[in-house]
Amino acid sequence: MKKLPIGISSLEKLRRENCYYVDKTHFVEKLVNKGNQFFLSRPRRFGKSLFVDTLKQAFLGNKQLFEGLYLENNWDWSKKYPVIHIDFGGRNIKDITILKKWIIEQLKEHLNFYSIEIEEEEDYGFLFRSIILKLYQEYKNPVVVLVDEYDKPILDNIENTEKAIEIREILKDFYSVLKASDQYLKFVFLTGVSRFSKVSIFSGLNQLQDITLSPTFATICGYTQSELETVFKDRLEGVNLEELKYWYNGYNWLGEKVYNPFDVLLFLSEKIFRPYWFETGTPTFLMKLILNNKVFLPKLEEIKANDEILANLDVDFLKIENLLFQTGYLTIRETKKLGLRTIYILTYPNFEVKSSFNNFFLSDILPSVSDKEDAQNSIVEAIEENDLEKIKTALHSFFASIPNDWYRKNDLDSYEGFYASVVYALFTGSGLNTKAEDTTNIGKIDLTVFYQDRAYIVEFKVVEKEAEKRALNQIKEKKYYEKYIGSYKEIYLVGIEFSKEKRNIVYFEYEKVESL
Template identity: 80%
Template sequence: MKKLPIGVSSLEKLIRENCYYVDKTYFVEKLVNSGSQFFLSRPRRFGKSLLVDTIKQAFLGNRELFKGLYLENNWDWEKKYPVIHIDFGGGVVQDAQDLKEWIIKQLKRHMITYNVSVEEQNNARFMFTDLIISLKEIYKNPVVVLVDEYDKPILDNIDDTERAIEIREVLKDFYSVLKASDQYLKLVFLTGVSRFSKVSIFSGLNQLQDITLSPAFATICGYTQSELETVFSDRLEGVDLEKLRYWYNGYSWLGDKVYNPFDILLFLSEKIFRPYWFETGTPTFLMEIILNNKVFLPKLEEIKASDEILANLDVDFLKIENLLFQSGYLTIKETKTLGLRTIYILTYPNFEVKMSFNNFFLSDILPVASDKEEVQNSIVEAIEENSLEKLKTALYSFFASIPNDWYRKNDLDSYEGFYASVVYALFTGSGLNTRSEDTTNLGKIDLTVLYQARAYIIEFKVVEKDSEGKALGQIKEKRYYEKYTDSCREINLIGIEFSREKRNIVYFEYETLER
């Protein structure tokens, strides 16, 4: 096993426990040769803290930690630099005052480590400035500043806009020191989950280079397919690599697709396919935003977003595309050029996220998790048995189990996309192969479910009270089934109509076409 820089992140612990380390140290050299101040956004549990600690140990001159790694013979180990490492990853900031105290405590810890004293010890901005200048003068080398999870204090309070703005202003004041201290700095590297706009939090820090969507740094965190098969070759014996790719690969930042390291290390430890990353926690405020904004859930399979939307997040201007992309629930599928603009096509990165996110949505609707599980089991059994009557019963039971009080609080039954979103989430969360708004030459199929050599083509309609009997007719009129006549031996056409008044299915008709 290669010796690791010492840190506290859970990912590092997993790496030590599994005795594997994917060598990313060549990116440290690339950073130094590319500029002096950088920002990187990646989702949680993606190795940001390990990367920061690797940079730290390199500048501290701890060559013995890099034995056998790229940087061992590609770094000037004679030069050592003072490093200020601020980490917001641990704990939850309660308010602006709590954040100020936390920053001051971390700065004082550095003063003790480097045996430095500054006059002002009650103002974070003054302390930070004096510490940087003092370290430069004492050690005769410029200072390296590393800030890990720079945005976590804001994200911890993003459901309270007023408090989040107050915390943002404290951070903005603190980070302003970096511009004024440029002449004393060797390298500045900040990481976080979100790409808050420079205007809101990095005002004036024009030299900060955002490498989040830089192809040159696309794989700085995460494991590529090649790295996975090379470094972990002895642990992959007997593993279905295609299934592993389907479950966990797919994150893209305009370069090779990568796996989340957290998923891979836990999978190799357990050898069981489970949503490891997703189970570490999804913020409830995210689902609240989806429900409050009446997001049509199937749309998440393909969302178009401009660079401006992806690059600029702010507390008082939250965009669902931005939040889902930056937090790792959506990734870049492809890019398109429209005139002088670049449009990003976003989608779920992999099966783990697609299935788990839809289950998370359903859990918000039903207070008892076992009810959801029971319905989903019935749906899978119905598809396996090819029993459309059983499928009809399962769907009807699910909508009947949603408490009336939930509708009253969320006012979603008047939202036409709600019913389709729920059915889509039920199928997708069950682990079935689904295609939302499946494109044909005559229009779009609301939902296609593929199982073995069978296709289920589903059309949704929402009526005010009673059935209008039009859903199945539309499938036949538009001949949606023709898309699958060559690839499937059996095609099931299913028309479903929901009543706003009755809050349930009032029409479920089907026909089967066999080749």
């Protein structure tokens, strides 16, 4: 039997440099004991690639990389398997020609890596199949196939449906080789951001187990609270753990909540609270979908979804809830049973995402960043000073700064929730503690803003032309404020009405609830 080569890997680099490594190797053993074909979806920069590399090094038999880790004494190191590792994250794929070339290029790298020869083959499917067979014959062991960022070529073209469908068909053809080669395979693991339906991508891979929402594997990527406080104990001295949790924890895949590793590592390096993860990718396409579908932004704090919505995504059937969940802007808050159905309640995972997402929404509708910053600074100052007239002025100025041409291009005349969405985004993106669609025993508060010992209860109305002066009266009539009496020293009721014709605030009244 040929000796398997040892490749330079991200795991090896971490171990050589004595970097912090949260031991997830027990999941390797769990996967192998559970089956042989798996799929995992997680948002970008969540440690998927590192886990794929951990699988690779385990199957290659590189025991020295697992010294002191769980797998060191819980793995049969006498058995070594050839591994085919395909990573679609390394290129920006803009057409099927580049995609085919990138597949072939990566497959040919394995010929050199394993010092094997096969007949010249320029068809990616035949080449893939030939390499699997050759490795099986040469090493007398079944082959392991690992595919990282399997969906990136589709996501690179998600705004161009026709092109995305073409690329999807190439990938579907490529992955079909796995079914035809099943008898020669030891283990298959595919990972990416999106959970495209099996019919569209993995047709024929009937044994592929989707562990995305498996409670057993809920913490396979990301750091749990216990892992954070144990592994990084020496780096957490002086850090407010509750603030760290508020900023970065909260991702949930039906198990214990986890932190995004990217956020944690950068925070521990800088010791400054910033939206590190959010800043690495701008959700421009998602903002277009939100505007095109006229999504009521406060609704994103609580979205109800079922298994079908969360499990199936395709380029010709894009659902905003699905995309927001799979890309990491929403996560599971809780589940409910309705008969035989499971309903998932989705919300923002943490302060970083909630604040940054709403901030980006505002940036997307304004040509001037300074106008947004000025409005948000004024709102925060006004809340600190408890000056509601200042809030009124800031909101009026902000809406006046939105160009009329922007309204025309985005067909906002029929977007009833636009004005309330902007106000919600201004408060939330400013970093204030907000709660939208706040439920009481007789209705829902449009928006509640909390600051120290004060609560501001806000009701929005959209009118055709002139003020109808109904917003404040609705809060008083339905006694929305009663929910917070006893919890806050001061409660303020704020009624805001927007005119479709004037595209601005035409009514802004408020009053303080007398103590009871």
